[in-house]
Amino acid sequence: MSTTVAIIGGGQAGTQTAASLRAQGFTGEIVLLGNEPTLPYQRPPLSKAFLAGELARDRLLLKPAGFYAQSKVDIRLNTTATAIDQTRRLVTLDNGELLTYDHLVFATGGRPRPLTCPGADHSALHYLRTLRDVDRIRERFHAGARLVVIGGGYIGLEVTAIARKNGLQVTVLEFAPIVLGRVTCPEVANFYTDVHRQAGVNIQCNTGVARIEDDNGTAIVVTTTGERLAADLIIAGIGLLPNVELAQSAGVDCHNGIVVDARCRSSTPGIYAAGDCANHPSALYGTRLRLESVHNAIEQGKTVAATICGKDQPYTQVPWFWSDQYDIKLQTAGISRDYDQIAVRGDPATRSFAVFYLRDNCLIAVDAINRPAEFISARQLIPQRPQICPDRLSDESIPVKELAA
Amino acid sequence: MAKITYVDFNGTRREVTVENGMSLMEGAVTNMVPGIDGDCGGACACATCHVHVDPAWLSKLPPMEDLEDMMLGLVDSRDANSRLSCQLKAAPELDGLVLNTPLGQH
Numbered sequence: 001m002s003t004t005v006a007i008i009g010g011g012q013a014g015t016q017t018a019a020s021l022r023a024q025g026f027t028g029e030i031v032l033l034g035n036e037p038t039l040p041y042q043r044p045p046l047s048k049a050f051l052a053g054e055l056a057r058d059r060l061l062l063k064p065a066g067f068y069a070q071s072k073v074d075i076r077l078n079t080t081a082t083a084i085d086q087t088r089r090l091v092t093l094d095n096g097e098l099l100t101y102d103h104l105v106f107a108t109g110g111r112p113r114p115l116t117c118p119g120a121d122h123s124a125l126h127y128l129r130t131l132r133d134v135d136r137i138r139e140r141f142h143a144g145a146r147l148v149v150i151g152g153g154y155i156g157l158e159v160t161a162i163a164r165k166n167g168l169q170v171t172v173l174e175f176a177p178i179v180l181g182r183v184t185c186p187e188v189a190n191f192y193t194d195v196h197r198q199a200g201v202n203i204q205c206n207t208g209v210a211r212i213e214d215d216n217g218t219a220i221v222v223t224t225t226g227e228r229l230a231a232d233l234i235i236a237g238i239g240l241l242p243n244v245e246l247a248q249s250a251g252v253d254c255h256n257g258i259v260v261d262a263r264c265r266s267s268t269p270g271i272y273a274a275g276d277c278a279n280h281p282s283a284l285y286g287t288r289l290r291l292e293s294v295h296n297a298i299e300q301g302k303t304v305a306a307t308i309c310g311k312d313q314p315y316t317q318v319p320w321f322w323s324d325q326y327d328i329k330l331q332t333a334g335i336s337r338d339y340d341q342i343a344v345r346g347d348p349a350t351r352s353f354a355v356f357y358l359r360d361n362c363l364i365a366v367d368a369i370n371r372p373a374e375f376i377s378a379r380q381l382i383p384q385r386p387q388i389c390p391d392r393l394s395d396e397s398i399p400v401k402e403l404a405a
Numbered sequence: 406m407a408k409i410t411y412v413d414f415n416g417t418r419r420e421v422t423v424e425n426g427m428s429l430m431e432g433a434v435t436n437m438v439p440g441i442d443g444d445c446g447g448a449c450a451c452a453t454c455h456v457h458v459d460p461a462w463l464s465k466l467p468p469m470e471d472l473e474d475m476m477l478g479l480v481d482s483r484d485a486n487s488r489l490s491c492q493l494k495a496a497p498e499l500d501g502l503v504l505n506t507p508l509g510q511h
Contacts, residue, residue, distance in 0.1 A: 023439075042446045059427075064435045295451070298444050322450040329472070331450060372475035379479065 003028035005308060006091055006101035008081045008246070010034020012043070012294055013275025014107030015062045016301025018073045024309045031099060032068075032075045033091075038131055039065060039077070044294060046134050047158040048324050051141070052165065060131070084250035086268055103308050106258050106266070106273040107301070108243035110292065115150065115236045119212030124219035125234040128155055140233040143167030148221045148231040150209055152179030154323045155237030157192060161325040164199045171229055172201060173221070175208040175238075184336065188355055188367050191348045192325070199326060240292055242277040255279060257290040262314035263307040264300055272307065274300035280315060284383060285335055285364070293321050318382045320375075327351075331375035334365030334382045343393035345374060354378075356393045363388050373400040407495040407502065411438045411456075414508040423495035429504065430454035430491035440506030447491040452479040453510060454490040459503035466493060482507045 005021060007014045010032055018032050034040060041060040049055040068075045076093075083092040084104065091099040112127035114120065126137050141147075145168045149156045152174035163170050172179070178189035193203050204223070212234070213220040221229040244254040253259040253267035257279030264272045264280070275297035279290040299317045306313040321332040328351060339357035346353030354374035357365040362385045366378035377400045381388075386404050393403060409432055410420045423432030433441035433454070442453035449472050458466065463486060469477075473492045477483050490504065 044446060044448070059431065061435075064437060067437055070437065294444060294446075298442075320450075322445065322448060324448065329448075329450075372472045373478070376475055376478050 003102045004100060005030050005103045005105065006081075006099055007032045007105040007107055008091070009105075009107035009109055009243075009275070009277075010036065010040045010075065010077070011107060011109045011275065011297065012040070012062065013109070013278075013297035013301045014105065015040040016298045017105050017107060017274060017304050019063065019067075019071065020302045020305030021308065022071045022073070024305050024311070026305070026309055028102070030071075030073045031101075032073050033079045033081055033093070034075065034077050035080045036130060036132070037078050039063070039068075039075070041131060042294075043129070046131065047128055047155050048162065051128075051134055051137070051159065052162045053138070057131075081246060084246060086250045086252075086271065089270065102270065104271045105304050105308075106244075106247050106252075106271065106277055107275050107297075108246065108273075109276045110240035110242045112236065113239040113241050115209065115238065117209050117211050119214070119219075122212045122214060122219045122234070123217075124231055125212065125236060127236055128159065129240075137233065137235065141166065141168065144169070145232040146230055147171070148173065148219075148229050148234045150221075150234065150236040151175075151238040152203065152205070153182065153237050153239070154180070154321075156235070157196065157325055158323060159235055159237070160196060160201055161199070164196075164201060165326075168233075170201045172196065172203045173207045173209060173223060174203065174205045175224075177205050179203065179205065183332070184367055185339070185342055185355060185357070187342065187344055187348070188330075188369070191353075191369065194348075195326065195328065195351075240276060242279075242290060244277060247271070247273070247277075256288075259288075262303075262316070263312070264304045264315065265307060272304045274304045282335075283316065284318065284385075285337075289319070289335065291319050293319060295320050316383075318379055320379060329370055329372075331368045331372065332365065333368075333375055333379040334363075336365035336367070339364060341390055343390035345394050345396060346371065356388075356390070358388070358390060361387045361389075363393075377401065377403060407497065407499040409495065409499070410501075410503045411440070412503060412505045413440050414506065414511060425495050425497070427495050428491045429456070429493045429495060429499075429502075430489070432495060433490065433506075438506075440510045441490060442510060443491060445491075449473055449476055449489060449492060452476045452489060455480045455482070455507055455510060456488055456490045456504040457482075457484060457486045457507065458488050459505070460486055462499075462502050465498060465502075480507070480509070482509055 258273035336357040352370040368375035421436040445451035
């Protein structure tokens with residue numbers, strides 16, 4: 001009897017799992033279930049080059065169309081798994097079909113956290129997660145259009161940068177006192193706020209959305225500070241909710257994602273999770289993490305594949321992320337959460353600097369803004385949990401490569 | 406258009422045609438050439454598309470920018486012929502180019 005791996009989710013993690021299973025010599029059946037109409041594609045360009053119209057649709061594909069047949073991956077598009085029977089190892093599909101599996105991988109990703117204020121059903125309001133979302137956004141994404149971005153996170157600010165390049169008028173509303181507050185420090189937040197303001201963006205912090213009204217088809221965003229902003233287009237980027245409901249209904253432990261061990265195994269034998277939906281233990285940070293990044297999706301896809309193939313390859317990656325806004329490339333290594341000290345290297349005014357984050361005198365993360373050398377050094381250093389004096393990190397007379405010495 | 410030959414660590418050669426302007430990382434991924442991952446999609450952010458350029462071709466390539474140089478600092482098997490293939494764009498003058506993919510990316 002052949003072994004079957006069913007993968008729920010045709011995004012980066014699911015596709016990587018399928019590819020890595022074959023790369024590691026798995027010869028059984030692989031069924032990849034994607035609930036979108038398109039072959040698996042890269043999401044990061046959706047808020048960057050693809051939104052700007054600088055990247056053709058077919059260049060978003062993660063794998064060429066021929067990959068699936070050649071690698072004997074049975075990919076089913078427009079297909080949603082609706083129920084799991086984990087005792088009989090059966091997945092029910094939305095077309096009524098029953099699929100038997102030996103190993104089941106949740107690569108279900110997440111969905112945008114919805115805005116819940118009155119008027120959140122206005123036709124001008126969009127989220128940005130899928131190709132379809134961007135197609136709809138692009139219908140209204142024209143020079144002169146008034147765009148209100150709700151949420152000053154990476155998605156919101158990347159969209160803002162592209163919108164300014166395309167001549168839209170942009171207002172960003174951020175509920176917290178600073179933008180990017182969940183992921184970075186005030187120094188980096190203030191830098192990005194200045195960059196966007198210099199580009200003509202109206203950024204308002206400490207400001208939420210009270211409701212969205214309609215004026216003959218034009219949306220009016222009413223802020224918590226009482227301002228009324230007319231908008232041809234509203235894009236909300238206020239976080240991601242992991243898609244865990246199906247796993248939960250099958251009795252799999254979930255807590256801010258599907259709880260997995262370092263080998264991406266869930267609490268239920270034969271069930272695994274990878275990518276944005278998975279909550280894994282980080283030995284490096286001594287806590288559980290649920291990460292929303294391409295790197296994490298790829299590496300956990302590889303981990304799941306290794307585990308299914310009987311190899312012992314725990315996930316021990318240093319997380320990393322990137323964000324492109326205007327001519328500024330941010331590269332982040334590590335998780336800065338719970339830092340107690342920072343060291344700034346370089347002058348933000350030059351648009352090239354790095355912020356190192358320390359906890360208990362150990363280097364835990366870096367935000368490198370147009371500073372690839374600092375990013376790379378930190379990525380190599382962080383796993384060693386090095387104790388480095390902040391003054392040393394800030395001292396540009398010490399070459400980056402010698403920081404740990 | 407440029408014909409590019411990718412040679413893997415055990416000597417298997419794969420010749421593919423890459424459209425002008427498309428990166429040689431995309432040329433490999435699109436044609437299912439193993440040994441080039443391109444995890445970040447060509448943003449010069451991940452260093453998983455490392456190649457060793459056939460020395461005869463090195464001088465015909467555009468010079469490396471700082472970012473690429475730094476990112477190459479992440480790879481173990483870097484040598485004088487190392488480039489990131491996402492930063493190399495297909496062009497007529499690269500027709501016939503030979504790239505070796507490192508063992509570490511297989």
